[in-house]
Amino acid sequence: MRAFFVGRFQPYHLGHHEVVKNVLQKVDELIIGIGSAQESHSLENPFTAGERVLMIDRAVDEIKRELGIDKKVYIIPLEDIYRNSLWVAHVCSMVPPFDVVYTNNPLVYRLFKEAGFKVMHTKMYNRNEYHGTEIRRKMLEGEDWEKYVPESVAEIIKEIDGIKRLRDISGRDF
Known part of the structure; x- marks a missing residue:
């Protein structure tokens, strides 16, 4: 069975x-x-699609090593089309066929359900702590953010000078 999971990451x-x-x-x-x-x-989306592919790819490698598995994971950037009624068809045209969607996003859930897909909720893990907006805020404020991301992701953010990018685009003095 092949599953689909989407996020901005x-x-x-x-x-x-x-x-x-x-x-x-x-x-x-x-x-x-x-x-x-x-x-x-931008403050809401500071990282490029390519940088996010790299983050996810390295993090998935960590999971595979930890679990001792070698399953295929496709990481596919998806541009927004700003038409919710067409979005599922757009996604389906851009990714391999899949059997089930995993999401906790109410809109994503609704759109895939309406399109006839099996949709499963995922367990939420410390949603208050593991939230992109909060992690980006911590990065901007110089607080400890690294403990909220996999080690490989922290390394990539440092490698691309992601904190400086966030601070530069915030327009704030530090």
């Missing part, structure tokens, strides 16, 4: 990591859709 954090780990134990293959792929260099 700005950044990919430990909440996402636990969902991916959980789903990988239930399916044969996983498609991870990177939503809003066209967005980058």
Whole structure:
């Protein structure tokens, strides 16, 4: 069985990591859709699609090693089309076929359900802590953010100088 899981992953954090780990134990293959792929260099979406692919790829490698599995994971950037009624068809045209969607996003759930897909809720993992907005705020404020993302993701954010990017685009003095 092949599953689909979508998010913006700005950044990919430990909440996402636990969902991916959980789903990988239930399916044969996983498609991870990177939503809003066209967005980058803003406070809400600071990382490029390519940077997010790298974050997810390295984090998934960690999961595979930890679980001792070698399942296929497709990581596919998906640009927004700003037409909810057409979005599922757009996604389906951009990714391999899949059997089930995993999400906790009410709109994503509704759209895929209406399109006839099997949709499963995922367990939420410390949603108050593992939330992209809060992690980006911690990055901006110089607080400890690294404990909220997989180690490999923290390394990539440092490698691309992601904190400086966030601070530069915030327009704030530090």
